[in-house]
Amino acid sequence: MLDAKVKELINKQINQEFYSEYLYLAFANYFYDNGLDGFANWYDVQAQEERDHAMLMRTYLHNNGERVTFSAIAEPQNDFDSIKAVLKAGLAHEQYVTSLINKIYQAADKVHDYRTMQCFDWFVKEQGEEEKNADDLIKKYKMFGSDAKGLYSLNQELLARTYVAPTLVL
Numbered sequence: 001m002l003d004a005k006v007k008e009l010i011n012k013q014i015n016q017e018f019y020s021e022y023l024y025l026a027f028a029n030y031f032y033d034n035g036l037d038g039f040a041n042w043y044d045v046q047a048q049e050e051r052d053h054a055m056l057m058r059t060y061l062h063n064n065g066e067r068v069t070f071s072a073i074a075e076p077q078n079d080f081d082s083i084k085a086v087l088k089a090g091l092a093h094e095q096y097v098t099s100l101i102n103k104i105y106q107a108a109d110k111v112h113d114y115r116t117m118q119c120f121d122w123f124v125k126e127q128g129e130e131e132k133n134a135d136d137l138i139k140k141y142k143m144f145g146s147d148a149k150g151l152y153s154l155n156q157e158l159l160a161r162t163y164v165a166p167t168l169v170l
Contacts, residue, residue, distance in 0.1 A: 003111040007066050009104045010057050010116075015071050016100060017054035021047045023076040023093060030080050036151075038159035039083070042137070043090075045163045052166050053123070060119055060170050087141055091134040098127040122168045 002010075024047040031040035061068050080086045101123045108116035137158075144150030 002061075002064050002066055002116065003107070003113055006104065006107050006111065006113055006116055007061065009100075009107055010061055010066075011069050012071075013100055013104060014054045014057045014061075014068065015073060016097065017050050017057065018070075019073050019076065020050035020093065020097060021054070022073055024050060024090075026076040026078050027080075027086050027090060029078070030086055031083075034083075036083070036155050038155035038157065042158040042161050045161050046090075048163045049166070053126070056166060056168055056170065060116075063170055064115075083141060083145060084138075087134070087138045091131065091138060094127065094130045094134050098131060101127050119168075119170065122166075126166075 024043045028040040028043035028047065031037070031043065058068050077089070080089070101120065105117060105120045105124060108114075108120065140154055144154045
């Protein structure tokens with residue numbers, strides 16, 4: 001059995017990861033609507049990753065004899081002013097998710113829940129990668145986005161991104 005606070009935070013995080021999936025699908029919709037299928041693909045892959053994160057946490061709770069509870073998922077923002085605004089919102093969201101993962105880790109540390117800490121080591125590392133990827137995308141857009149040929153090339157690069165399932169063993 002997990003500490004009640006740790007279990008509560010993980011349950012909330014599962015729902016947050018599903019919200020992240022919705023948010024990234026909304027980002028993808030924006031890009032599809034604007035003819036940038038590579039950017040859309042990038043966020044479709046992100047959405048798959050977020051769903052997998054939720055499912056991993058769900059499995060972790062089940063593997064520890066805990067009940068998983070779902071709550072309503074908030075409607076994500078669906079209107080955006082620009083490509084840059086979407087990319088910045090993506091980075092800000094990843095930074096927010098990092099803060100939530102850190103809270104879970106801190107709660108587990110406080111009660112000496114080393115198993116949860118070990119599991120969430122993976123998520124801490126993953127969030128570092130997520131923030132870097134979002135920041136790199138902003139940097140690439142700043143460099144190439146104002147030029148039509150550059151934007152086309154960046155879009156083509158993002159179109160080549162493929163989904164890779166996580167390798168976390170629970």
